[in-house]
Amino acid sequence: MIEFRNLHKSFDSHHVLRGVDLSVEEGETLALLGPSGTGKSVLIKHAIGLLDPDEGDVFVDGISIANASEKELRHARRRIGYVFQNAALFDSLTVAENLWLAQTDEREGRSLENCRAEAEELLAKVNLDPSVMMKLPSELSGGMRKRVGVARAIAHNPSYLLWDEPTTGLDPVNADNIDELIMTMREKLGVTSIVVTHDLDTAFEVGDRIALLYEGKVRACQTPEDILKNDDPVVKRFVRRTTRADAVE
């Protein structure tokens, strides 16, 4: 379980998060919606200790991330996979090396064939051909890079996945593929996910619950069906601009 408690974060004079309270249950996929610059990515970066809160805390399986020792933080991070918005692959390393880097501890003492087989298996999980293994990230398309980013995030079998704008910049077909991938992770691997997105289609497709972050606070956090019935004008304005959401109604 991931729990954000009264989280505050400012950058210089800009108060981005103004007391966020939110919890994500085991096995759940939470879609986090909100206008640009409202702090969605900032929020999930706190869950993995990439940012320190000014006030409040994040608990991952009961461990306080803000007060964790380096060792505890490292252990917590090994349970979380983070899918970066632009994949953040190491551009000087091949796809296989990117994957191996994420599972170095697990690789120790194993043969090269074994490692190759594992990398192939990871690529198969994200529907990528093994032929991409020796390519550099610059030789891949945006969609493929994103998939390698997902493969890298799941390489150490995490219990949690944090998706930062997984479908931004992708064409509709690739965006659908990523949505399917998010659902597969939950169904096949039982992973708990937080999906930060602008894309309402993605939010309604993959989210067990949808949270709306507005002006640094959680304005609503409900199931897709319930959030569509929410009378709050801010929520209404944000979530009803969709076609697929209508289908849920």
Added chain:
Amino acid sequence: MIKRTTRSLGRTGEAAVLAWKILKVLPRPRLYFNAALQQAYVMGIQSLPLVLIMAFLGGAVTSQQTGTQFSGGLPVWVIGSVLAASVITELGPVLTGIVMMARVGAAIAAELASMKVTEQIDALVAMGRDPVAFLVVPRVLAGLIVFPLLVILAVAMGIFAGWGVALLAVDGMTSADIVYGMRFYFRPWVLVFSVIKGGVFGVAITFIACFVGMNGEGGAEGVGRTTTTAVVATTLALMVLDVLLVPLLKAF
């Protein structure tokens, strides 16, 4: 003014923290040893031609200038002493430092800044890896290994060039004069001093470049700004260290 001072103090503190993190990683060579060797190889091979060219030109200029300025006033063997003193204690390490600052320091700062702005460093942290062990220690260690070696080669090339040019350009000069002049000046400590200087420059340049690069922000423009900052900071550091190290020469 107060804001700038606070920021400078903050930066100094951050640099001290980075230095402490490097020291903490050093007892675990498994984390960085292979990467450090790879970095050292790349740094050395890429920089060697330019270092040798600069040293050749530095040595050639020194013996010509000395020959021109001293002609008629002092015996010609003095050129050998001046050549050895200038090349071993100053030109060898400083020219190598300048080449490495431009060639290696700028490249490190640009690479790390670009990794920072594209979230590659965050990705390392998110995977539970230590960016200091993975990115900084191998580069700083490579600087410590490669710079002194390059300084030795630069000194050898500078003296060789100065010797050759002196024979060609200074009337009445013989190899025996040059050898006499060099032996008159030379003490083994001078060479040790030169190598130490190379090591200090190597650590300073790579450390500053890593520190500036790891703190890069903004997009492509930010990477450019970071690289410029790294070059300016390493140039200043190089010259300040050059001055501060002089007493060491007199110590033995």
